[in-house]
Amino acid sequence: MLAQASVDLDSLPLEEQVTLLKASLIAAQKAAAENLDAAQRARAEMVNYRRRTDEERIANSKYANSRLIANVLPVLEELELGVRHAEGQQQDPSAEANGSLLEGIKLIQRKLTGVLESEGVRVIEAVGLMFNPLEHEAVGTEESATVEPGYITQIVRPGFRLHDRVISPVQVMVAKAPAKEQE
Structure with a gap:
């Protein structure tokens, strides 16, 4: 509005110039407020986007090893079955020689369980x-x-x-x- 009026502004009476300049100022302030609002919204959207991607990254890293763990769990279960079976065989006199082997398997089982629990x-x-x-x-x-x-x-x-x-x-x-x- 001011650009059109600037050519004729000098030819207008002083009161009309003031009115025209006030209207132009109000329009410019409104445009500035709209631009500020748009910039603040864009900034808020960016902050929310970063927060969401950070949360997704954390969630993805938290469960990244789930496939590996799912493949290791049957091994742990089989170790447990082997230990139970070997403990059931302990009454056999020839099984005494296998006692240290059983203890070794139990140690492996405890370590594997500890690793999985730490994950x-x-x-x-x-x-x-x-x-x-x-x-x-x-x-x-x-x-x-x-x-x-x-x-x-x-x-x-x-x-x-x-x-x-x-x-x-x-x-x-x-x-x-x-x-x-x-x-």
């Missing part, structure tokens, strides 16, 4: 808890007079969580009500 892996608890399909995989049911139906009676295969994500569900047996005896 955020935790065993999912199950026995005595209500069945939760997000953490548990029912492989069967069993009648129980002592455990309420829907509660877990035993673990068939352990399950694991990496931080707050289930990477392998715990396989369990779930209690059901005993069948009514027919007379």
Whole structure:
């Protein structure tokens, strides 16, 4: 508005010049406020974008090793089965020579468990808890007079969580009500 009026501004009476300049100033202030608002919004969007990408990067790094851990967990489970089997064989007199081998396997098992725990892996608890399909995989049911139906009676295969994500569900047996005896 001022650009058009600047040519004619000198020819206008002083009062009209002041009115025209005030209107031009108000328009310029409004445009400046809009530009400032747009700049502040753009800055806020950039800050939010950086925060989101930082959170995503942290989450990605937190779970980056989940595939490796999922591949290592069966090895740990097999070590545990081997230890249990070897401990069951301890009554055999010829098994005494294998005692140091068993201790070595137990040491490896403890170290592997420690490494996994340091990476955020935790065993999912199950026995005595209500069945939760997000953490548990029912492989069967069993009648129980002592455990309420829907509660877990035993673990068939352990399950694991990496931080707050289930990477392998715990396989369990779930209690059901005993069948009514027919007379």
